Amino acid sequence: MFRRERSIPLRSSAAALSNNLSVLQLPARDLTHFGVVHGPSAQLLSAAPEGVPLAQRQLHVKEGAGVSPPLITQVHWCVLPFRVLLVLTSHRGIQMYESDGSVMVYWHALDSGDASSVQAMFARGIAASVHFICVGTCSGRVLVFDIPAKGPNIVLSEELAGHQTPITDIATERAQGQDGVADMVTADDSGVLCVWRSGPEFTLLTRIPGFGVPCPSVQLWQGIVAAGYGNGQVRLYDASTGALHVQISAHARTISALDLAPEVGKLLSAAEDTFVHIWKLNRNPESGSIEVEHCHGECVSDTQVCGVRFCDPLGSSFAVTGYDLAEILRFGTV
Amino acid sequence: MSVRTLPLLFLNLGGEMLYVLDQRLRAQNIPGDKARKVLNDIISTMFNRKFMEELFKPQELYSKKALRTVYDRLAHASIMRLNQASMDKLYDLMTMAFKYQVLLCPRPKDVLLVTFNHLDAIKGFVQDSPTVIHQVDETFRQLSEVYGKLSEGEFQLIRQTLLIFFQDLHIRVSTFLKDKVQNSNGRFVLPVSGPVPWGTEVPGVIRVFSVKGKEVKKMKFRHGGDYVAAQKEGSFELYGDRVLKLGTNMYSASRPVETHMSATSKNAASRAQENIVPNPLAKEELNFLARLMGGMEIKKLSGPEPGFRLNLFTTDEEEEHAALSRPEELSYEVISIQATQDQQRNEELARIMGEFEITEQPENTSKGDDLLAMMDRL
Numbered sequence: 001m002f003r004r005e006r007s008i009p010l011r012s013s014a015a016a017l018s019n020n021l022s023v024l025q026l027p028a029r030d031l032t033h034f035g036v037v038h039g040p041s042a043q044l045l046s047a048a049p050e051g052v053p054l055a056q057r058q059l060h061v062k063e064g065a066g067v068s069p070p071l072i073t074q075v076h077w078c079v080l081p082f083r084v085l086l087v088l089t090s091h092r093g094i095q096m097y098e099s100d101g102s103v104m105v106y107w108h109a110l111d112s113g114d115a116s117s118v119q120a121m122f123a124r125g126i127a128a129s130v131h132f133i134c135v136g137t138c139s140g141r142v143l144v145f146d147i148p149a150k151g152p153n154i155v156l157s158e159e160l161a162g163h164q165t166p167i168t169d170i171a172t173e174r175a176q177g178q179d180g181v182a183d184m185v186t187a188d189d190s191g192v193l194c195v196w197r198s199g200p201e202f203t204l205l206t207r208i209p210g211f212g213v214p215c216p217s218v219q220l221w222q223g224i225v226a227a228g229y230g231n232g233q234v235r236l237y238d239a240s241t242g243a244l245h246v247q248i249s250a251h252a253r254t255i256s257a258l259d260l261a262p263e264v265g266k267l268l269s270a271a272e273d274t275f276v277h278i279w280k281l282n283r284n285p286e287s288g289s290i291e292v293e294h295c296h297g298e299c300v301s302d303t304q305v306c307g308v309r310f311c312d313p314l315g316s317s318f319a320v321t322g323y324d325l326a327e328i329l330r331f332g333t334v
Numbered sequence: 335m336s337v338r339t340l341p342l343l344f345l346n347l348g349g350e351m352l353y354v355l356d357q358r359l360r361a362q363n364i365p366g367d368k369a370r371k372v373l374n375d376i377i378s379t380m381f382n383r384k385f386m387e388e389l390f391k392p393q394e395l396y397s398k399k400a401l402r403t404v405y406d407r408l409a410h411a412s413i414m415r416l417n418q419a420s421m422d423k424l425y426d427l428m429t430m431a432f433k434y435q436v437l438l439c440p441r442p443k444d445v446l447l448v449t450f451n452h453l454d455a456i457k458g459f460v461q462d463s464p465t466v467i468h469q470v471d472e473t474f475r476q477l478s479e480v481y482g483k484l485s486e487g488e489f490q491l492i493r494q495t496l497l498i499f500f501q502d503l504h505i506r507v508s509t510f511l512k513d514k515v516q517n518s519n520g521r522f523v524l525p526v527s528g529p530v531p532w533g534t535e536v537p538g539v540i541r542v543f544s545v546k547g548k549e550v551k552k553m554k555f556r557h558g559g560d561y562v563a564a565q566k567e568g569s570f571e572l573y574g575d576r577v578l579k580l581g582t583n584m585y586s587a588s589r590p591v592e593t594h595m596s597a598t599s600k601n602a603a604s605r606a607q608e609n610i611v612p613n614p615l616a617k618e619e620l621n622f623l624a625r626l627m628g629g630m631e632i633k634k635l636s637g638p639e640p641g642f643r644l645n646l647f648t649t650d651e652e653e654e655h656a657a658l659s660r661p662e663e664l665s666y667e668v669i670s671i672q673a674t675q676d677q678q679r680n681e682e683l684a685r686i687m688g689e690f691e692i693t694e695q696p697e698n699t700s701k702g703d704d705l706l707a708m709m710d711r712l
Binding site for chain 2: 012013015016017039068071091119120122165166168188189190212213214216230231232233243244245246247248249250251252253254273274275277289291292294297298299301302303304323324
């Protein structure tokens, strides 16, 4: 069903982080942008169809005080109604760039008085929600930035408290049947999930308790929360009630990344066990219960997968990054 | 990343170092009492209380250079001497072994079991010295105290920090190649069969729940691996069955261990970058070394104790050849100090180093024995 296609070489290998691949699809320009974190640097590159690499750029953390060069935790494109920004989170703070990474438009330093010296300090977890960009921190707080249609006048408008352990991932989707409103789910290192509704202020809708295992990756689709856990499970919850509908023993090691193709309801799961799986999500129109079907499994030999993304809206192709791997692997439908 | 990584890194690398030294001492037919003394001296230096205190303070990981310098010092805490080439090979073996162990840990917290495996073996090396055993037990207690209460999320962060430290190291080790745990391109084999980690279910099951939370349907799917359930959990107590084999001694007297230098051009580019950029953090690292080594008590040798040179290779010629043919990008540079700046700190370090008594080797002294000498060389 899927076959390996041409890989895209990277200047440097991918780091063993979660959600370590961001993809920006630009079908109108026949381009795809990829973003991968190496460690102290992140690499952005753009590729033509068939994976032919075009331009590439490296980004670093803005301020470098400390014993060793500060590490980047995540790089992610945020698609907003009027612009696309590239967000980079690190052990120093949050950097936002124009989508090609050429110009930094905003820098937010993490408050060092925040965490004690016993804990590491970092930002992690990035998502766009209407005209906001939300970024998680190691304290568990989620920072909400108000983004103007253009220019650098970005403002920290709110700090959400709902988590006590470091944020791992954030996912958003437009609220069903409502314009200008989005739902958001935030996940943390203890496996707790919070579902929010955005607006002038964010409101907490539901809180789903953890079970002692981190939740490194989370997705949201049609009111379904898809969460990947450190014990290899993928769980599907109803976002409004928080009820667990489906529990999948999907992987033999921790999930490292999830992605969604929202137009078709396909879910991609990747884990440190070298496997990538594709699932079809469905909401039963009568009972309202969540259903899932396994579509495909792929073994990326001897590779601890750390990032995975669909590369087209129909989910017929996807890209994979792995720890120590200096290339982006691509898979397409036969 | 995590500020709790250094003790685990140091102890496990130290454990691997002792495994290799033990094997080489036996292979080179060093008399039993001398060999035991060497290991005893190194182990008692490693587990010195003041040293451990410094190590366990929450701190970021230091550079590979700084860490390598500590092991250079440690390896010379006895009457044994190692040439540069042998020290390089020793460090290669240590790092690749621990990288392998971290990568293959079923759960992130299993790195603690790996550490305990090393400590268990270390106690075996010094079973005739109750004082040293006590030191190791103390460290065990400290590990349990610090890491016993960490969450899975914190262990995952430690794991990620360790893997970032070991990123891009692909030195091929003959034992690993022979055992088929490493591919010929230097990458480790990640098996997709065997027991799942403790706390993980065998993949392949989909459970559907009702609104009330009752399981109403169970389906299977083909996940592609060949996993079985875990039998039991390893013990985190002072004594106990660790279950996990990672971190136990894989060397035996009959298996000579070779490494193959292989560096792809890609690795060379990024590593050359690392070495060319002047290290503005040398001062911080010097501080760290001074504090760490200030706690390292080197036994003063009494009487005309003759030292000896250990060779990690089978012949002297091999060792010489290895020194000459080591690829540029894989050379371990020791800390480069701006000798002109910070006179006071250099004096302080010199004072500390002065407390380390090193037996003068009559003819074979390599200039690299003394840390200051190493610094002067650069």
